[in-house]
Amino acid sequence: xxxxxxxxxxxxxxxxxxxxxxxxxxxxxxxxxxxxxxxxxxxxxxxxxxxxxxxxxxxxxxxxxxxxxxxxxxxxxxxxxxxxxxxxxxxxxxxxxxxxxxxxxxxxxxx
Amino acid sequence: xxxxxxxxxxxxxxxxxxxxxxxxxxxxxxxxxxxxxxxxxxxxxxxxxxxxxxxxxxxxxxxxxxxxxxxxxxxxxxxxxxxxxxxxxxxxxxxxxxxxxxxxxxxxxxxxxx
Numbered sequence: 397x398x399x400x401x402x403x404x405x406x407x408x409x410x411x412x413x414x415x416x417x418x419x420x421x422x423x424x425x426x427x428x429x430x431x432x433x434x435x436x437x438x439x440x441x442x443x444x445x446x447x448x449x450x451x452x453x454x455x456x457x458x459x460x461x462x463x464x465x466x467x468x469x470x471x472x473x474x475x476x477x478x479x480x481x482x483x484x485x486x487x488x489x490x491x492x493x494x495x496x497x498x499x500x501x502x503x504x505x506x507x
Numbered sequence: 508x509x510x511x512x513x514x515x516x517x518x519x520x521x522x523x524x525x526x527x528x529x530x531x532x533x534x535x536x537x538x539x540x541x542x543x544x545x546x547x548x549x550x551x552x553x554x555x556x557x558x559x560x561x562x563x564x565x566x567x568x569x570x571x572x573x574x575x576x577x578x579x580x581x582x583x584x585x586x587x588x589x590x591x592x593x594x595x596x597x598x599x600x601x602x603x604x605x606x607x608x609x610x611x612x613x614x615x616x617x618x619x620x621x
Binding site: 400428430432437438439440441442445447486488490492493494495496497498499500 | 510542549
């Protein structure tokens with residue numbers, strides 16, 4: 397069965413530190429992969445997506461993600477975190493007709 | 508351009524009552540989706556409309572849930588009667604092209620059933 401796993405429920409980082417949020421998917425083929433962010437009171441905002449081609453994708457707000465087929469992973473990274481990045485992050489896989497989301501990773505940024 | 512809007516933002520009801528959630532998609536988006544996130548769990552697909560037709564309702568949990576999209580514009584999701592396990596955040600999303608998964612999400616409706 398298709399599934400998306402985000403092993404980290406909550407992460408705390410210092411402002412200015414680097415960030416990596418983990419995501420693994422389980423699917424027979426390579427799905428379309430997405431990262432969304434949800435700030436309090438807001439909807440899910442698309443950060444970036446991978447369909448095919450270059451395995452390193454750039455997104456908004458300075459985020460990037462790398463698709464690794466051998467590891468079935470699509471980890472999200474940012475070199476320097478800002479306090480405004482505190483939010484909940486969701487990894488998702490789209491299989492052509494349905495989205496499968498991870499359980500989300502809540503990010504806290506400390507001064 | 509306005510994004511996807513949902514109403515209400517919060518709803519607190521008692522077990523056995525009825526609640527209706529509303530979603531207004533982005534203008535011109537034929538595809539409309541409902542999702543639900545139970546606390547601590549993943550966001551799960553409920554159903555997909557193409558215009559006013561239900562394309563896929565495989566995620567609807569049971570027959571207490573009724574979704575409509577009359578006229579192919581806004582959609583409603585009614586829960587009747589509500590049970591405790593229906594508590595969660597209900598998201599709506601819309602898209603122009605269903606096949607590439609680029610969906611725009613609303614802020615969600617937080618439903619609490621007491």
